[in-house]
Amino acid sequence: MKPYRIFALIExxxxxxxxxxxLMMASMVFPLVQLVVLGYAFGGKITKVRVALVxxxxxxxxxxxxxGLNAIVQDPxxxxxxxxxxxxxxxxxxxAGFLKxxxxxxxxxxxxxxxxxxxxxxxxxxxxxxxxxxxxxxRMQQLQNSLNGPVLPxxxxxxxxxxxxxxxxSPNRLPASIDIQTVEVYPYIxxxxxxxxxxxxxxxxxxxMIGGGITFIDDKARGLHEGYLSTPLSKVDLVLGLIGSxxxxxxxxxxxxxxxxxxxxxxxxxxxxxxxxxxxxxxxxTSLSMLSFMFLLMVxxxxxxxxxxxxxxxxxxxxxxxxxxxxxxxxxxxLRAMSFVDPFTYVVEALKNLLxxxxxxxxxxxxxxxxxxxxxxxxxxCILLFKRQI
Amino acid sequence: xDAIEVKGLTKRFGDxxxxxxxxxxxxxxEIFGLLGPNGAGKTTLIRMMTTLTPPSEGLARVAGHDxxxxxxxxxxxxxxxxxxxxxxxxxxxxxxxxIHAKIYGxxxxxxxxxxxxxxxxxxxxxxxxxxxxxxSGGMRRRLEIxxxxxxxxxxxxxxxxxxxxxPVSRTNVWEMIEKLQxxxxxxxxxxxxxxxxxxxxxxxVAIVDHGKLVALDTPTRLKDSIPAxxxxxxxxxxxxxxxxEALASLPQVLSVSEHEGVTHITTQNGAEALGAxxxxxxxxxxxxxxxxxxxxxxxxxxxxxxxxxxxxxxxxKRLDISHLYK
Numbered sequence: 001m002k003p004y005r006i007f008a009l010i011e012x013x014x015x016x017x018x019x020x021x022x023l024m025m026a027s028m029v030f031p032l033v034q035l036v037v038l039g040y041a042f043g044g045k046i047t048k049v050r051v052a053l054v055x056x057x058x059x060x061x062x063x064x065x066x067x068g069l070n071a072i073v074q075d076p077x078x079x080x081x082x083x084x085x086x087x088x089x090x091x092x093x094x095x096a097g098f099l100k101x102x103x104x105x106x107x108x109x110x111x112x113x114x115x116x117x118x119x120x121x122x123x124x125x126x127x128x129x130x131x132x133x134x135x136x137x138x139r140m141q142q143l144q145n146s147l148n149g150p151v152l153p154x155x156x157x158x159x160x161x162x163x164x165x166x167x168x169x170s171p172n173r174l175p176a177s178i179d180i181q182t183v184e185v186y187p188y189i190x191x192x193x194x195x196x197x198x199x200x201x202x203x204x205x206x207x208x209m210i211g212g213g214i215t216f217i218d219d220k221a222r223g224l225h226e227g228y229l230s231t232p233l234s235k236v237d238l239v240l241g242l243i244g245s246x247x248x249x250x251x252x253x254x255x256x257x258x259x260x261x262x263x264x265x266x267x268x269x270x271x272x273x274x275x276x277x278x279x280x281x282x283x284x285x286t287s288l289s290m291l292s293f294m295f296l297l298m299v300x301x302x303x304x305x306x307x308x309x310x311x312x313x314x315x316x317x318x319x320x321x322x323x324x325x326x327x328x329x330x331x332x333x334x335l336r337a338m339s340f341v342d343p344f345t346y347v348v349e350a351l352k353n354l355l356x357x358x359x360x361x362x363x364x365x366x367x368x369x370x371x372x373x374x375x376x377x378x379x380x381x382c383i384l385l386f387k388r389q390i
Numbered sequence: 391x392d393a394i395e396v397k398g399l400t401k402r403f404g405d406x407x408x409x410x411x412x413x414x415x416x417x418x419x420e421i422f423g424l425l426g427p428n429g430a431g432k433t434t435l436i437r438m439m440t441t442l443t444p445p446s447e448g449l450a451r452v453a454g455h456d457x458x459x460x461x462x463x464x465x466x467x468x469x470x471x472x473x474x475x476x477x478x479x480x481x482x483x484x485x486x487x488x489i490h491a492k493i494y495g496x497x498x499x500x501x502x503x504x505x506x507x508x509x510x511x512x513x514x515x516x517x518x519x520x521x522x523x524x525x526s527g528g529m530r531r532r533l534e535i536x537x538x539x540x541x542x543x544x545x546x547x548x549x550x551x552x553x554x555x556x557p558v559s560r561t562n563v564w565e566m567i568e569k570l571q572x573x574x575x576x577x578x579x580x581x582x583x584x585x586x587x588x589x590x591x592x593x594x595v596a597i598v599d600h601g602k603l604v605a606l607d608t609p610t611r612l613k614d615s616i617p618a619x620x621x622x623x624x625x626x627x628x629x630x631x632x633x634x635e636a637l638a639s640l641p642q643v644l645s646v647s648e649h650e651g652v653t654h655i656t657t658q659n660g661a662e663a664l665g666a667x668x669x670x671x672x673x674x675x676x677x678x679x680x681x682x683x684x685x686x687x688x689x690x691x692x693x694x695x696x697x698x699x700x701x702x703x704x705x706x707k708r709l710d711i712s713h714l715y716k
Contacts, residue, residue: 224478230442230465230470232462
């Protein structure tokens with residue numbers, strides 16, 4: 001062992017390291033990005049989810065319930081209320097993924113309150129998202145407690161018992177105890193089922209990263225692309241060919257994970273033909289969007305280290321804000337903004353709608369439209385930026 | 391009309407002029423060589439002619455198509471074998487050719503026979519199903535030549551086709567290029583920094599240095615253009631002051647130059663000059679460590695025009711007679 005030889009090797013690697021901004025970013029800046037994104041992506045309070053209120057009673061005793069719900073809308077803003085007049089319509093929207101829960105006040109609610117005949121309101125929840133459902137239900141329980149019978153606060157020093165009873169006659173209290181009857185619209189969802197949509201998107205992302213990023217740049221570095229640039233292939237041919245091949249690989253990876261993952265997680269009726277067709281459609285558009293996204297990022301890159309260096313941070317920036325592991329309703333505003341522009345979000349939503357809720361086309365059409373538009377814009381960008389010459 | 395017509399072609403990268411106002415023409419059916427050292431601008435020149443790099447100035451017309459105005463016309467008329475090995479190592483030889491045939495729209499019915507024929511022509515028929523990643527450099531280069539011919543181009547561009555190949559593979563590639571030209575009358579433009587390659591293969595050679603065209607003619611005429619038939623190269627020990635001038639004063643010697651310790655002496659008659667040189671060395675107390683005589687080569691032509699040597703390796707034709715003087 002000769003120390004000067006070791007120092008020579010260290011010097012060589014340090015010089016290379018400091019001359020490679022991508023590597024420096026990957027090792028010094030990206031972990032901080034991961035810290036911030038991951039730190040805020042888990043366990044936040046659910047806010048501003050869409051909940052339907054179907055008030056079939058509209059009587060005087062329903063008013064305190066409505067007031068209580070509106071108070072939650074104001075603060076802590078757990079949900080936003082949408083008024084529905086028809087319960088089946090609200091449940092249809094719940095099943096299609098447009099709502100997270102439906103609160104139903106039955107027509108005889110006021111009468112039952114006045115007669116003290118076990119008055120109930122129904123809380124119909126989308127239990128495919130247990131984080132959101134339990135977040136809303138927690139507020140509903142607090143509302144129930146505040147509406148139900150008197151709970152006398154301890155007397156303050158010097159306070160008269162009479163003044164303490166005044167709260168009993170508050171207009172926001174009901175003379176009878178009410179129940180909240182919870183209805184889950186889907187069978188019990190394990191976390192593995194919840195996670196499946198994210199795993200499928202991740203498999204496509206990894207394929208896109210390898211097919212659209214690493215392979216493309218490695219071929220470029222090896223000079224293989226020169227063999228194609230001297231042929232009559234146009235920019236459009238080259239971009240569509242390279243993205244198309246990657247998208248097919250992504251679709252294949254996505255299908256394998258959907259089927260095997262679906263069987264492991266126990267997704268019911270996975271083989272239903274129409275549902276499978278929709279799944280293939282979502283996977284195909286997902287692959288296309290991920291490939292075009294990756295290709296646009298790499299279209300002018302020629303250093304093979306770059307895609308490898310940014311792989312981890314891209315994964316963090318795309319996967320965790322998507323709602324794959326925790327609902328976006330629990331994110332702070334800036335993370336929600338990231339989630340809004342993150343194609344993963346729409347992929348995860350569409351896959352959850354198909355795999356967990358079996359919504360049919362209604363639950364995926366908006367996501368498909370967004371992903372298709374996203375892909376088209378990115379492909380146009382790739383064609384514009386692709387260098388046909390050396 | 392020439393198959394390749396280049397007028398005032400220039401390429402600048404910022405302040406650096408890689409190709410400086412080069413003009414030449416290549417008639418149909420000719421094997422034309424661009425000879426020059428690494429960094430002379432040969433690859434940039436070939437890239438401009440094959441539409442891979444846009445020229446900064448000048449005109450290049452290939453198979454009648456302007457490289458700027460009609461790049462697709464150029465691309466459909468040419469086969470290009472770049473310096474880098476560009477065949478896909480993960481595919482078989484046949485698959486590589488199939489893909490290229492499809493890119494060029496060769497009809498499905500013709501592909502099979504064409505590919506068999508091409509693989510036979512490059513002596514790779516028995517390896518048609520083998521992965522290209524398992525090929526030697528020479529086999530891969532031959533496959534690339536076959537790939538460049540898959541759409542029956544009018545002109546074939548080869549950028550340093552034998553760089554990095556062993557001598558046997560180089561000879562194979564040379565034979566193949568000559569065979570191709572003989573059989574199909576293809577116009578071939580190749581770049582090389584091997585003078586023996588240019589000498590053996592090319593009907594005409596353009597010598598390029600620092601982006602400029604310094605000479606252009608047939609190898610024979612280029613060699614005849616310098617005032618010597620033979621060159622004596624020697625390494626002297628104990629050479630006295632004024633030794634170079636003393637050599638130059640010999641009546642048999644045309645010129646004397648020295649590069650990296652080797653003295654190059656041009657002459658009309660190598661044997662006569664050698665005798666006089668050895669006699670002079672004996673009289674002046676110098677001794678020759680190593681002496682060779684060879685006919686003038688393109689390397690000497692390059693030396694004559696540029697003042698520098700192009701040599702990468704000694705040719706097999708050289709006669710080493712140093713043992714006679716030990």
